[in-house]
Amino acid sequence: xxSVFADEFRRKKGHxxxxxxxxxxxxxxLITNTxxxxxxxxxxxxxxxxxxxxxxxxxxxxxxxxxxxxxxxxLHQQRYEFFHxxxxxxxxxxxxxxxxxxxxxxxxxxxGVQLAKAFRVFRGLxxxxxxxxxxxxxxxxxxxxxxxxxxxxxxxxxxxxxxVLYVFAVSLTSVVATDPIVLxxxxxxxFYFGTIGQSMMTMLQVATLxxxxxxxxxxxxxxxxxxxxxxxxxxxxxxxxxxxxxxxVMVKQxxxxxxxxxxxxxxxxVNSERYVLHRLLIEFGRYDQDNTGxxxxxxxxxxIRQPDVLAKLSLLGLRVDEAE
Numbered sequence: 001x002x003s004v005f006a007d008e009f010r011r012k013k014g015h016x017x018x019x020x021x022x023x024x025x026x027x028x029x030l031i032t033n034t035x036x037x038x039x040x041x042x043x044x045x046x047x048x049x050x051x052x053x054x055x056x057x058x059x060x061x062x063x064x065x066x067x068x069x070x071x072x073x074x075l076h077q078q079r080y081e082f083f084h085x086x087x088x089x090x091x092x093x094x095x096x097x098x099x100x101x102x103x104x105x106x107x108x109x110x111x112g113v114q115l116a117k118a119f120r121v122f123r124g125l126x127x128x129x130x131x132x133x134x135x136x137x138x139x140x141x142x143x144x145x146x147x148x149x150x151x152x153x154x155x156x157x158x159x160x161x162x163x164v165l166y167v168f169a170v171s172l173t174s175v176v177a178t179d180p181i182v183l184x185x186x187x188x189x190x191f192y193f194g195t196i197g198q199s200m201m202t203m204l205q206v207a208t209l210x211x212x213x214x215x216x217x218x219x220x221x222x223x224x225x226x227x228x229x230x231x232x233x234x235x236x237x238x239x240x241x242x243x244x245x246x247x248x249v250m251v252k253q254x255x256x257x258x259x260x261x262x263x264x265x266x267x268x269x270v271n272s273e274r275y276v277l278h279r280l281l282i283e284f285g286r287y288d289q290d291n292t293g294x295x296x297x298x299x300x301x302x303x304i305r306q307p308d309v310l311a312k313l314s315l316l317g318l319r320v321d322e323a324e
Contacts, residue, residue, distance in 0.1 A: 017077035026070055030127050033063045064102050071095050091126055146254030153249045161242045165207070168234045169199035175227045182223045192216060206231055207238035 016022060040056045071092060075082050082088050176182050176193040183189055192202045206212040212235065220227045
């Protein structure tokens, strides 16, 4: 059974789908496809008849064909296990979506072009999956995986931020929207604090420090000091506390992921060295011709010059002269 699993592992590792060059080529094509899509959308002529954008259509046919072939290659590599991985299902969905949008663009150009553009751009998200197998982009993959792994914690932080936003929105609406002085001397008060929803959007603007002082705080400075205090307190809680907490969660997750990866690699290295030493011990027994449990110098020299033993010594970082 172990030999069957070993053969299957070697087949997958030797398959073209496991090639780092293929993954790098797919990443380049994905980025190129996304850039070309942006150029197509920005080009006003792309909204005219199909004949005016035939070049973009041909490029899209090329990219769709390449990505469908890539999907078939990966399916041939992993077979039924392909659909056990959520990333593969995500890739498969985007490929099918792109193919469907391409067909809609070709056969129903008036109704399908805009929808095709809207969905095709999501294909660029596949870059996040493809960088995993590219040498030199391990740091980027750690960041992507760390972001995905911290999604639950990020959702909790977002819930806390939403609650804080709502609390401040209710308070500011009560203070500002019902104050006759503010309503009289600041005409924009209803625009920023007229309803709970408008107040939440204003607090979100304040939390991101988007012109919060000039647009919101200064007009209220002389008209409603309590509102100014609430706004400053909201900046402290949302911008300096909760948003920094969000960054800290992501950084911690990425750091933990990198540490776990190093520990896993170290354990794999130790296990590999033990396996190689075990195989060398078996080789010692094979070349112990007199069955004494010891190898003479002549037997030892003969053994370490065999190709299979030389390969094992190289895995341990030993040369023949060092072994002698």
